[in-house]
Amino acid sequence: EIVMTQSPATLSVSPGGRATLSCRASQSVGINLAWYQEKPGQAPRLLIFGASTRATGIPARFSGSGSGTEFTLSISSLQSEDFAVYSCQHYNAWPQTFGQGTKVEIK
Amino acid sequence: QVRLQQWGAGLLKPSETLSLTCAVYGVSFNGYYWSFIRQPPGKGLEWIGEINHTGNTNYNPSLKSRISMSVDTSKKQFSLRLSSVTAADTAVYYCAGSRMVVTAVRPNYIDRWGQGTLVTVSS
Numbered sequence: 001e002i003v004m005t006q007s008p009a010t011l012s013v014s015p016g017g018r019a020t021l022s023c024r025a026s027q028s029v030g031i032n033l034a035w036y037q038e039k040p041g042q043a044p045r046l047l048i049f050g051a052s053t054r055a056t057g058i059p060a061r062f063s064g065s066g067s068g069t070e071f072t073l074s075i076s077s078l079q080s081e082d083f084a085v086y087s088c089q090h091y092n093a094w095p096q097t098f099g100q101g102t103k104v105e106i107k
Numbered sequence: 108q109v110r111l112q113q114w115g116a117g118l119l120k121p122s123e124t125l126s127l128t129c130a131v132y133g134v135s136f137n138g139y140y141w142s143f144i145r146q147p148p149g150k151g152l153e154w155i156g157e158i159n160h161t162g163n164t165n166y167n168p169s170l171k172s173r174i175s176m177s178v179d180t181s182k183k184q185f186s187l188r189l190s191s192v193t194a195a196d197t198a199v200y201y202c203a204g205s206r207m208v209v210t211a212v213r214p215n216y217i218d219r220w221g222q223g224t225l226v227t228v229s230s
Contacts, residue, residue: 001168
């Protein structure tokens with residue numbers, strides 16, 4: 001099983017600031033990497049697939065990059081609705097696995 | 108509008124069997140693999156398994172001995188049974204969907220999610 005490791009566990013950012021989240025895979029997953037946003041009481045929301053392609057309706061302030069084992073999710077100009085937990089997932093092979101999540105909180 | 112509606116018992120005793128069903132609305136049932144994914148309190152998401160309209164399944168090896176998934180295409184529903192539950196199975200369980208990859212050589216990202224059901228295992 002491929003282990004996904006996210007860092008940092010918590011990121012404190014001021015509204016309007018920029019957040020950079022990291023996700024590392026224990027072996028190469030190519031670009032078969034997705035990012036999700038999680039909020040309490042809500043279904044997770046797909047943000048990015050294919051490492052860098054924004055899902056339908058996702059604002060341009062969300063961007064993904066990377067390939068192989070190292071991936072980054074960047075959120076520019078953080079809005080109030082962006083403070084949440086972000087999880088990465090590889091889908092390169094079964095079983096697909098998720099990282100533990102990075103909580104983006106208000107500084 | 109796409110909607111996944113799930114239901115099942117929310118409180119179980121150790122050794123009982125967890126049973127959840129998910130109904131799919133507003134999207135092609137046949138074009139997806141339908142999954143269950145769980146999230147224990149304070150932990151990350153864990154993929155449990157998936158099934159398509161033909162009944163083909165892929166299961167997480169860590170849970171494979173206790174899982175059974177089934178599908179009812181006439182009702183656009185799919186179900187999960189997880190046997191011999193323990194407190195470690197306490198989690199929010201989500202039903203979810205991912206578009207089938209044409210070549211079927213790998214899974215896919217999850218683009219449809221249900222609202223989740225909290226299942227608690229306690230004596």
